[in-house]
Amino acid sequence: MKNIWYEIFLAMRTNKLRTILTGFSVAWGIFILIVLLASGNGLKNGVQKNFDYMAKNTVSIYAGTTSMPYNGLQSGRRLSFSPQDVDFFKHHFPNIIDYSPVYRSWNTNISFGKESVNTVIFGVEPGYKTLRTTKIKQGRFINEIDIAEQRKVIILHPNFVQTLFRDVEVTGQYVLVNDVPFQVAGVYEESSIFRTPPAYIPFNTAQAVFNSSKFIDEIAFNVTGVETKEESDKYRKELTRILSSRMQFSPEDQHAIWFNDRISSYRETQQIFSVISIFVWIIGIATLMAGIVGISNIMVITVKERTHEFGIRKALGATPASILKAVVLESLVITLMFGYIGMTLGVFITETASALMAKKPTGNSHEDMTVFVNPTVDINIVLGAMTVLVIAGIIAGYIPAKRAVSIKPIEALSFK
Amino acid sequence: MIQLTNIHKTYYTGAPLHVLKGIDLTIEKGEFVSIMGASGSGKSTLLNILGMLDTYDKGTYLLDGRLITEMNETKAARLRNQYIGFVFQSFNLINFKTALENVALPLYYRGIGRKERNRTALEYLDKLDLRDWANHMPNELSGGQKQRIAIARALIAKPHVVLADEPTGALDSVTSQEVINILRSINAEGLTVIVVTHAAEISAQTDKIIHLKDGMISEIISNK
Numbered sequence: 001m002k003n004i005w006y007e008i009f010l011a012m013r014t015n016k017l018r019t020i021l022t023g024f025s026v027a028w029g030i031f032i033l034i035v036l037l038a039s040g041n042g043l044k045n046g047v048q049k050n051f052d053y054m055a056k057n058t059v060s061i062y063a064g065t066t067s068m069p070y071n072g073l074q075s076g077r078r079l080s081f082s083p084q085d086v087d088f089f090k091h092h093f094p095n096i097i098d099y100s101p102v103y104r105s106w107n108t109n110i111s112f113g114k115e116s117v118n119t120v121i122f123g124v125e126p127g128y129k130t131l132r133t134t135k136i137k138q139g140r141f142i143n144e145i146d147i148a149e150q151r152k153v154i155i156l157h158p159n160f161v162q163t164l165f166r167d168v169e170v171t172g173q174y175v176l177v178n179d180v181p182f183q184v185a186g187v188y189e190e191s192s193i194f195r196t197p198p199a200y201i202p203f204n205t206a207q208a209v210f211n212s213s214k215f216i217d218e219i220a221f222n223v224t225g226v227e228t229k230e231e232s233d234k235y236r237k238e239l240t241r242i243l244s245s246r247m248q249f250s251p252e253d254q255h256a257i258w259f260n261d262r263i264s265s266y267r268e269t270q271q272i273f274s275v276i277s278i279f280v281w282i283i284g285i286a287t288l289m290a291g292i293v294g295i296s297n298i299m300v301i302t303v304k305e306r307t308h309e310f311g312i313r314k315a316l317g318a319t320p321a322s323i324l325k326a327v328v329l330e331s332l333v334i335t336l337m338f339g340y341i342g343m344t345l346g347v348f349i350t351e352t353a354s355a356l357m358a359k360k361p362t363g364n365s366h367e368d369m370t371v372f373v374n375p376t377v378d379i380n381i382v383l384g385a386m387t388v389l390v391i392a393g394i395i396a397g398y399i400p401a402k403r404a405v406s407i408k409p410i411e412a413l414s415f416k
Numbered sequence: 417m418i419q420l421t422n423i424h425k426t427y428y429t430g431a432p433l434h435v436l437k438g439i440d441l442t443i444e445k446g447e448f449v450s451i452m453g454a455s456g457s458g459k460s461t462l463l464n465i466l467g468m469l470d471t472y473d474k475g476t477y478l479l480d481g482r483l484i485t486e487m488n489e490t491k492a493a494r495l496r497n498q499y500i501g502f503v504f505q506s507f508n509l510i511n512f513k514t515a516l517e518n519v520a521l522p523l524y525y526r527g528i529g530r531k532e533r534n535r536t537a538l539e540y541l542d543k544l545d546l547r548d549w550a551n552h553m554p555n556e557l558s559g560g561q562k563q564r565i566a567i568a569r570a571l572i573a574k575p576h577v578v579l580a581d582e583p584t585g586a587l588d589s590v591t592s593q594e595v596i597n598i599l600r601s602i603n604a605e606g607l608t609v610i611v612v613t614h615a616a617e618i619s620a621q622t623d624k625i626i627h628l629k630d631g632m633i634s635e636i637i638s639n640k
Contacts, residue, residue: 003524014512312508315469317497317525317573319490405489410469413508 008330015302019334022298026335026389027342029291033284033385034346034377040280042354042375044273049373057227058131059261060102060220061239067255071248079247079256080215083207092242095223095235098127102218103206110154110199111176112164119160121177122198123206131220132190139171139186146185146202152209153185157197161187177201180209232263288385296396299331303400310404311412320405324398331397332390339389343382350376417480417576417608418443418466424474425461435461436472437631443610443624445576448603450611450619453628460581462628463612467500467579468492480576497525501570503599505582507562509554515541515565516550522573540568544598560591567598577608584618596621 012019063079081089086101093099103123110117122128129141137158146153154175161170174181182201190197207214226235236259240251249256310323354374404412418441425436435458443449453459464470465477468484477484479499501522502508509518520530520537528536541547544564554562563583570578580599584592596618603609611622619625625637 003530006530007524010512309510312510313521313525314489314493315467315496315502315508316522316569317493319493319525321490322525408470409489409492410464413469413504 004326004329007326008333011306011326011330012334018298018302022295022334023338023341025291025294025298026393027338027345029288029294030339030342030382030385030389031346032287034343034350034382036280036284036287037377037381038346038350038353038375039372040277041377042372043276045373045375047269047273057223057262058220059223059226059235059239059259060218061243062258062260063217064255064258066249066253068250068253070244070250070253073248077249079249080217081219083214085246086216086219088246089219089242093221093223094238095225096221097224098130098222100125100128100131100220101203101216102128102220103203103211103216104198104218105178105206105210108199108210109176109178110156110160110164112173115164117160117163120196120198121154121206121210122200123203123210124200125203127222128200128220131222135189137187137189139184141186141188142200142202147204150205150208151202152180152182152205153202154182155186155188155200156184157199158187158189159197160199178210226261226263229263229267232261236261284385288389291389292392292396295331295335295393296399299327299396300400303327303397303404307404307407307412307415311409311415314405314409314412323405324401327401327404328394328397331393335390335393339386343386347377347379347382417445417447418610419478420475421477422475423462423465423472423477425458425465425470425472435631436465438475439631439633441626441633443608445608446603446606448600448609448611448623449626450613450622450624451626451628452613452616452619455614457628458631459612459614459628463579463581463610466577466610467502468496493525497522497573499576501573501575501578503563503566503570503578503580503583505585507554507559507566507586509562509565509569511554514551514553515546515557518554518565519568519572522569526573536572537568540572541565544568558591559587560594563587563591563595564598567595567602571602571607575607577610578602580609580611582613583611584613584615592618 063081066073066075066077066079069075081101090096090099101124105121105123107118108121110119110121124142125147126141126143128134134141139155141155142153145151154177156164156170156175164175165173170184170187173184175184176182177199188200207216223235226232239259240257243249243257244251244253247256306327310318313323314320354376357372357374407415420439420441423436423439424434427433427435439462451459451462461470465472466479471486479495482495484495509515510521513521516534516537519540520533523533523536538547538550541550544567546561546564546568549557549561549565554565557565563586567583578599583599584595587595592615599609599611600621609622611618613619620639623638623640625639627634627636
C-alpha cells in the first residue's frame with residue numbers, strides 16, 4: 001500500500017501545475033458553495049432577527065379609506081378611530097392581552113440646547129412596550145401614572161441620545177418637542193431595519209398637545225391563540241366583522257381597514273426566503289458542477305497524456321486494475337485534499353464573519369440595524385457537498401482511465 | 417521456449433492489411449536470434465505478438481509450453497512480467513522517474529517492497545556500469561546510457577526471454593556495439609534473446625538470422 005501512495009505522490013509532484021489547477025477548481029467550488037449558502041443563511045437570520053422587534057402575535061390595525069358604498073354611505077370615505085372607538089375596541093376585540101392606541105406625529109423636531117433631530121414620535125400607552133420587543137436601557141417606559149397625570153415625558157432611542165446629548169446624563173433632562181418641553185424618562189433599545197426608531201410619549205399627552213381632533217389612525221394589540229395562518233385568517237375575519245359594524249363599512253371592503261399581524265408578514269418573508277434559498281442552492285450546485293467538470297476535464301487530459309506511460313507500465317507487467325487504481329486514487333487524493341482546503345477556508349471565513357458580527361457593540365449606532373446575522377452553514381451540508389465532489393472525482397478519474405487501460409498495450413505504446 | 421504455428425495477423429485500420437501470413441517458427445531456450453526484414457515485412461508485429469503486446473488472428477503460440485491465446489489483459493500482464501523483458505528502440509523510460517526507479521518498476525508490479533526493489537535495481541545498474549547514474553533522470557542521460565537502463569529494467573525481473581525491437585536504432589555505431597555486447601553476455605547467462613533489426617552488422621553477431629519478407633519467413637540462416 002505504501003508503494004502505491006509513493007507512485008501517486010510522484011505523479012502529482014511531476015504534474016504540479018495540473019494538480020494545482022484541478023485542486024483549485026475543486027477548492028473553489030466548495031469554497032463558493034459554503035460562502036454562498038452561508039450568506040443566504042446570514043441574510044435569512046438577519047431578517048428574522050429584524051422581526052423580533054414585534055412580539056410574536058402583535059396585530060396592528062390602520063384606518064383606511066372605504067372603497068365601496070355601504071348603508072347609504074358613499075365610497076371614498078376616510079376612516080379614523082375616535083377616542084370612543086378606541087375604548088370600545090379595547091373591550092370588544094377577542095383574545096386581547098396588551099392594547100395601545102397609537103398616535104403618530106411625523107416630522108417632529110426634538111431639540112436639546114443647540115442640537116436637534118427630526119423624527120417621528122409615537123403617543124402610546126404602557127401596553128405598547130410588550131407589543132414591540134422594546135428593551136429599556138435607562139430609566140423606564142411610559143407608565144400608568146404618566147397617562148393618569150398626562151405627564152410630559154419622553155422615551156428616546158439611543159440614536160437620538162447620541163446626537164442630542166453626547167456625554168450628558170440623559171434621564172431627567174428636558175428636551176423641546178416642537179417647542180414643548182418634555183422630560184426624558186428613559187432610553188429604550190430596539191433594532192429593526194424596517195423603521196426609523198420613534199420617540200415615545202404618553203398617548204393622552206400626545207392627544208392633548210399635538211392632536212386637537214383626537215382621531216387616530218392606528219391601534220396595536222397583542223392577542224393569544226393566534227399562531228397559525230388559519231387562526232390568523234379567522235381572527236382577521238372576526239375583527240373585520242366587529243369593525244365594520246361599528247364603523248359602518250362593508251365587510252367585503254379591502255381598503256377600509258389595513259391589518260398587519262406578525263404571523264402573516266413573517267410567513268410572507270419566509271416565502272421570499274425559500275425562493276432565495278432555492279436560487280442560492282442552484283448557484284451553489286452550479287459552482288460545484290463547474291468544479292466537477294473541471295476535474296473531469298483535467299483527468300481526461302491527464303489520462304490521455306499518460307497513455308504512453310501506461311503502455312510502458314503494461315509492458316513491464318502492470319495489470320489494468322493497478323493502473324486504474326493509481327489514477328482513481330490520484331483523483332481521489334486531489335479532490336479530498338483540495339476539497340478539504342476549500343472547505344476549511346470557507347468555514348473559516350464564514351465563522352470569522354459570524355464571530356465579528358456577534359462581537360460588534362450594539363445599541364448606539366445605525367450599524368446595529370443589521371441585515372446579516374450568523375452567516376454560517378450546517379456542517380452536514382458541507383460534508384454532503386464534499387461527498388458529492390469526492391464521488392465525482394472518483395468517477396472523473398475512473399471513466400477515462402478505464403478507457404485508457406482497455407486499449408492494447410502496443411497501441412498505448414505507440415500513442416504520442 | 418517459443419513455438420509458433422501458422423500465425424496470421426491482419427490490421428483493419430482502413431484497408432485490411434495482412435501483415436503476417438502464416439509464420440511457423442521455433443526458438444529454443446538460450447538461443448540468440450535476430451529477425452530481419454525490410455520495413456513493413458512484419459518483423460515488429462511478430463515481436464509484439466511474441467511479447468503479448470499484440471494479439472494474433474490465427475494459429476498457435478506456445479510460450480514455455482503454455483498456449484498464449486486470447487486472454488484477459490490482467491493475465492497477459494502477469495505473464496509479461498514473469499517471462500519477458502523488453503528493450504525498445506526509443507528506450508521507453510518513464511521520464512519523471514530516476515534511473516533507479518525505472519529499473520525497479522517491474523519488481524513493483526511483482527509486489528516487491530521498495531527497499532528490496534531498490535537494492536536489486538542498484539545491483540543491476542552496477543552490472544551495467546550505471547551505478548553512479550542511479551539518481552539521474554532519463555533526460556540527463558545519453559542514448560547509450562538510456563538503453564543500458566532499459567536493459568537493466570528488462571533483466572531485473574529475471575525473464576526467460578528478452579525481446580529487443582531495434583535496440584540500436586537510435587544509437588551511434590560505437591554505442592550500438594556496446595549494446596550488442598551486453599545482449600550477447602545476457603545470452604551467455606542462458607537467456608533467450610530475440611532482436612528485431614534491419615542492420616546486417618547487428619544480425620551478423622547473432623546465432624540465428626530469420627529473414628521476413630511480406631509477412632512470411634523467407635529464410636533462416638544459422639550463424640554459429
